[in-house]
Amino acid sequence: MTAPVNPKKLIKGGLHDWEVVIGMEIHAQVTSRSKLFSGASTEFGAEPNDHVSLVDAAMPGMLPVINEECVAQAVRTGLGLKARINHRSVFDRKNYFYPDLPQGYQISQFKDPIVGEGEVLVDLADGESITVGIERLHLEQDAGKSLHDQNPTQSFVDLNRSGVALMEIVSRPDLRSSEEARAYVTKLRTILRYLGTCDGDMEKGSLRADVNVSVRKPGDPLGTRCEIKNVNSIRFIGQAIEVEARRQIAIIEDGGTISQETRLFDPARAETRSMRSKEEAHDYRYFPDPDLLPLEFDQAYVDALAEGLPELPDAKKARLMSEYGLDSYSANVMIADRAFSDFYERVLKGPDGKLTTVAPKRDAKIAANWVINEFFGRLNKDGLDLSQAPVEPEQLGAILDLLGENVISGKIAKELFDIVWSEGGDPREIVKSRSMNQVNDTDAIEAAVDEIIAKNPDKVQQAKEKPTLLGWFVGQTMKATGGKANPAAVNALLKAKLGIE
Amino acid sequence: MSVDATTVRRIAHLARIAVSDEEVAPLQGELNAILAFVEQLSEVDVDGVEPMTSVTPMAMKKRADVVTDGGHARDIVFNAPETEDHYFLVPKVVE
Amino acid sequence: MTHLNELTLAEARDGLKAGDFSATELVKAHLSAIEAARGLNAYLLETPERALQMAGVADAKIASGEARPLEGLPLGVKDLFCTHGVATTAGSKILEGFQPHYESAVTHNLWRDGAVMLGKLNLDEFAMGSSNETSAYGDVVSPWRRAGSDTKLVPGGSSGGSAAAVAAHLCLGATATDTGGSIRQPAAFTGTVGIKPTYGRCSRWGTVAYASSLDQAGPIARTVRDCAILLGSMAGADSRDTTCADLPVPDFEAAVARGVKGLTIGIPKEYRVEGMSAEIQALWDKGAAMLKDAGATIREISLPHTRYALPAYYIVAPAEASSNLARYDGVRYGLRVPGKDIAGMYENTRAAGFGREVKRRIMIGTYVLSAGYYDAYYVRAQKIRTLIKRDFEEAYASGIDAILTPATPSAAFGIGEKGSGDPVEMYLQDVFTITVNMAGLPGISVPAGLDAQGLPLGLQLIGRPFDEETLFAAAQVIETAAGRTKLPAAWWA
Numbered sequence A: 001m002t003a004p005v006n007p008k009k010l011i012k013g014g015l016h017d018w019e020v021v022i023g024m025e026i027h028a029q030v031t032s033r034s035k036l037f038s039g040a041s042t043e044f045g046a047e048p049n050d051h052v053s054l055v056d057a058a059m060p061g062m063l064p065v066i067n068e069e070c071v072a073q074a075v076r077t078g079l080g081l082k083a084r085i086n087h088r089s090v091f092d093r094k095n096y097f098y099p100d101l102p103q104g105y106q107i108s109q110f111k112d113p114i115v116g117e118g119e120v121l122v123d124l125a126d127g128e129s130i131t132v133g134i135e136r137l138h139l140e141q142d143a144g145k146s147l148h149d150q151n152p153t154q155s156f157v158d159l160n161r162s163g164v165a166l167m168e169i170v171s172r173p174d175l176r177s178s179e180e181a182r183a184y185v186t187k188l189r190t191i192l193r194y195l196g197t198c199d200g201d202m203e204k205g206s207l208r209a210d211v212n213v214s215v216r217k218p219g220d221p222l223g224t225r226c227e228i229k230n231v232n233s234i235r236f237i238g239q240a241i242e243v244e245a246r247r248q249i250a251i252i253e254d255g256g257t258i259s260q261e262t263r264l265f266d267p268a269r270a271e272t273r274s275m276r277s278k279e280e281a282h283d284y285r286y287f288p289d290p291d292l293l294p295l296e297f298d299q300a301y302v303d304a305l306a307e308g309l310p311e312l313p314d315a316k317k318a319r320l321m322s323e324y325g326l327d328s329y330s331a332n333v334m335i336a337d338r339a340f341s342d343f344y345e346r347v348l349k350g351p352d353g354k355l356t357t358v359a360p361k362r363d364a365k366i367a368a369n370w371v372i373n374e375f376f377g378r379l380n381k382d383g384l385d386l387s388q389a390p391v392e393p394e395q396l397g398a399i400l401d402l403l404g405e406n407v408i409s410g411k412i413a414k415e416l417f418d419i420v421w422s423e424g425g426d427p428r429e430i431v432k433s434r435s436m437n438q439v440n441d442t443d444a445i446e447a448a449v450d451e452i453i454a455k456n457p458d459k460v461q462q463a464k465e466k467p468t469l470l471g472w473f474v475g476q477t478m479k480a481t482g483g484k485a486n487p488a489a490v491n492a493l494l495k496a497k498l499g500i501e
Numbered sequence B: 001m002s003v004d005a006t007t008v009r010r011i012a013h014l015a016r017i018a019v020s021d022e023e024v025a026p027l028q029g030e031l032n033a034i035l036a037f038v039e040q041l042s043e044v045d046v047d048g049v050e051p052m053t054s055v056t057p058m059a060m061k062k063r064a065d066v067v068t069d070g071g072h073a074r075d076i077v078f079n080a081p082e083t084e085d086h087y088f089l090v091p092k093v094v095e
Numbered sequence C: 001m002t003h004l005n006e007l008t009l010a011e012a013r014d015g016l017k018a019g020d021f022s023a024t025e026l027v028k029a030h031l032s033a034i035e036a037a038r039g040l041n042a043y044l045l046e047t048p049e050r051a052l053q054m055a056g057v058a059d060a061k062i063a064s065g066e067a068r069p070l071e072g073l074p075l076g077v078k079d080l081f082c083t084h085g086v087a088t089t090a091g092s093k094i095l096e097g098f099q100p101h102y103e104s105a106v107t108h109n110l111w112r113d114g115a116v117m118l119g120k121l122n123l124d125e126f127a128m129g130s131s132n133e134t135s136a137y138g139d140v141v142s143p144w145r146r147a148g149s150d151t152k153l154v155p156g157g158s159s160g161g162s163a164a165a166v167a168a169h170l171c172l173g174a175t176a177t178d179t180g181g182s183i184r185q186p187a188a189f190t191g192t193v194g195i196k197p198t199y200g201r202c203s204r205w206g207t208v209a210y211a212s213s214l215d216q217a218g219p220i221a222r223t224v225r226d227c228a229i230l231l232g233s234m235a236g237a238d239s240r241d242t243t244c245a246d247l248p249v250p251d252f253e254a255a256v257a258r259g260v261k262g263l264t265i266g267i268p269k270e271y272r273v274e275g276m277s278a279e280i281q282a283l284w285d286k287g288a289a290m291l292k293d294a295g296a297t298i299r300e301i302s303l304p305h306t307r308y309a310l311p312a313y314y315i316v317a318p319a320e321a322s323s324n325l326a327r328y329d330g331v332r333y334g335l336r337v338p339g340k341d342i343a344g345m346y347e348n349t350r351a352a353g354f355g356r357e358v359k360r361r362i363m364i365g366t367y368v369l370s371a372g373y374y375d376a377y378y379v380r381a382q383k384i385r386t387l388i389k390r391d392f393e394e395a396y397a398s399g400i401d402a403i404l405t406p407a408t409p410s411a412a413f414g415i416g417e418k419g420s421g422d423p424v425e426m427y428l429q430d431v432f433t434i435t436v437n438m439a440g441l442p443g444i445s446v447p448a449g450l451d452a453q454g455l456p457l458g459l460q461l462i463g464r465p466f467d468e469e470t471l472f473a474a475a476q477v478i479e480t481a482a483g484r485t486k487l488p489a490a491w492w493a
């Protein structure tokens, strides 16, 4: 909140510039087989009310029993957010009536959440990075689903989601632009996916954001905020913030005031609108759930979970930069998905995770360029996921080896990559069977050079005065050798024969 | 502390219980009798006392993460006043 | 000759084992007694076919030498316990027609051990009451009458149907629940024995919740031994209830004969409440003398926060209830009354479905949890609960083994006599029993004599957590010394 105002991030109003202040509450579905307090499945897409236990349907006399894996997942996430883990937390009831809330209360954590303050480091596109404070993370139950379009007078209620474990991750109002907000959610999702604590699938509702937006003149105290509920894509988060900030600026510049309310983002109309049904003053009457004892564990439990954590994006980025000399941009691309950097490191190291001993050490930067530009580029172009890629890291590694051994040139390597991509196969075999290997034989190259020199005496003469003509000779030689001649050797020979230094 | 008629109506609405005009005054009287009765708690010195969270000191039992329930939608909606295709039906909810 | 339904549970068990009669005969004796006693309104639902079917199974088991601990013993079930395929109402209109597809842990345990279900017993609506006058299905009439009077008396509540049925020989024993005295007060009113075990001794799974942190199931029966037998079956660990203790169930029946020699019994001076009748005081002194005669040491103790238990209860219990009863909304089961929209449907359903006392408690609970009042009421009450529990812990730490108090401030009163104007008048019924729930301790009520009008009076013994055994031992001493209460003749039949 006290970070210096960055003028680039201000929004131009009609009268002056405005700073937008954003905080987020992310609801992330915990990856678990069964629900937070019942043994019903969390699997998506079941028949109505089929993944519902008596507990989820709030039958009389039913009691919640906590799923230990959900607790572990929350602690893992807390560790991933470098947050304080609370050894004692309490489940509270949040009381309100809604047809998709069968108990008449949501079991959540109000006063004493399982995870306290933490932070997320977010890299922005321009190379700048910001630290977003995490206020807390707590466990809570998801609600069921009401369908409103089946019938003109009635809503249909399906409780399959009712009781599924959610982590509510609350950020501090540390974000200052829609871009920062998008980057924050992207980064948070990456961390959750690395940890395996949430699949981050926004289309299935595994990750939803409540976005708190306010605007102020730079240096002023915080303005009144509006909460945009349940935004379910990163793109929409950005759009919702933009339109909401502009809406608020327009009102204030018109002499109006913002009233604190809950709003809904309508992507079709690119506007936010007030949720009148939620307007009614809420009084959730939180109190500790008497069906559940406090959740307590010791440091040894936390330590054991910490031990099992994978390498997280920030640490991985630092390692990729120091170990392989990658630049920040390349490292960021690699860490965006755990599978990206895994692929990259397998290209470098082979499937056993050890540096390959077959070939000379593969060049880490060249490998990164190939992975990012050729491989990811091709994936993108073909609209494929990494898991669908037709080229294995071992194949790409072999291509890089052939390149490094001067068996093929860079140009041929790209052709070879295309062949492997569309036809598969062992790159080394392909090079052999299709005689794609680079001509290193100086005699053969010399023969070609001599022939070109003999045929073009006038050019030879010119080249002596204008050494840039060397390029023409190189091109001719390459053409004559079908692109397979080693360019370094061609260069050296030509220079000697033409007397260019 | 005591409640007035407006508060009685507000609580009734929070609790989703319809109260008729005639019910408000008697309810107000009864609630105030109870509140007057519990008023004596304010004389107890509770400084530094932890509120009770569990009456028996024990660790909370936990479940293993296995699917042990579900697959009986018919039973789940069996007692419902109105259902269709294993959905519960309620008066239309407007967002 | 004694009718089979007038046997104690232990006698019936031994008679079945000896082949003196069959389980079917035993059940039939009860079914005809129940039929003749419909005027008492103790049973909300009779399940004779099921009872006879279960008795048939029992007879077969006995014949094949495979009898289980409670084989063939007919019991009544408070209609707060969900019973598979058998309507469960909690005494409320809002659960009209509700048929659970599951069996409560407690009743499951009883059927597992061979007991037979006779039917579902009346109760105060959602167990909220001390006289069984809040049931949506009518008052329960006590089998007791004042000498020379035919005024209808209350059996106490909320387990009024259970207590009346046991006293009137309409079952050998019954399940009951106790949130503030709902086992012990009706037991005292009807000359029966009732124990509320330690919180966590019985699973709450499948029992309709009133106030989760206070609710505990227990039996009502005609003797201390019968209660011990029943609790031994009802109790036990349950992974489905987080608050249920993972402790083995002791042999309660064996504890009955232990005696009290060498035990120190505390007499809390704060229970000598203002306006206590001389009769109750005399009963209390008599009980202390009985225990002393049997070898116990009697010592006065102090439980200074006693007087705050009742007001604190009337914050904690309604608060929990207001939330526990939010699920009765007309969507998934029970009553639905249409409204102009969803909120209207909720409000109409709950207005029509809940009775007056339940609404009152939901509203008080809603109020004390609401913004701005939570700390002043709920948090303060829970702090006072800590102090109440601490009082007991200090007494036990000083060497007290059990505590003796009266069970109720008076004998049973007439139907309609109390609480019509001021709800607090009725709440005072539980003044001696409620501390026990607030501290999660076990408490037993045992008949110790009759008042001047010939109505039973009970004494209460309070134990250390999970030490019900000492309570059975001490209660047996009182039962033996006072003589078993002669239950009323069947004027209703």
Ligand SMILES: [Mg+2]
Binding pocket: A025, A210
């Ligand atoms: Mg929120």
Ligand SMILES: [Zn+2]
Binding pocket: A027, A140, A168
């Ligand atoms: Zn939430």
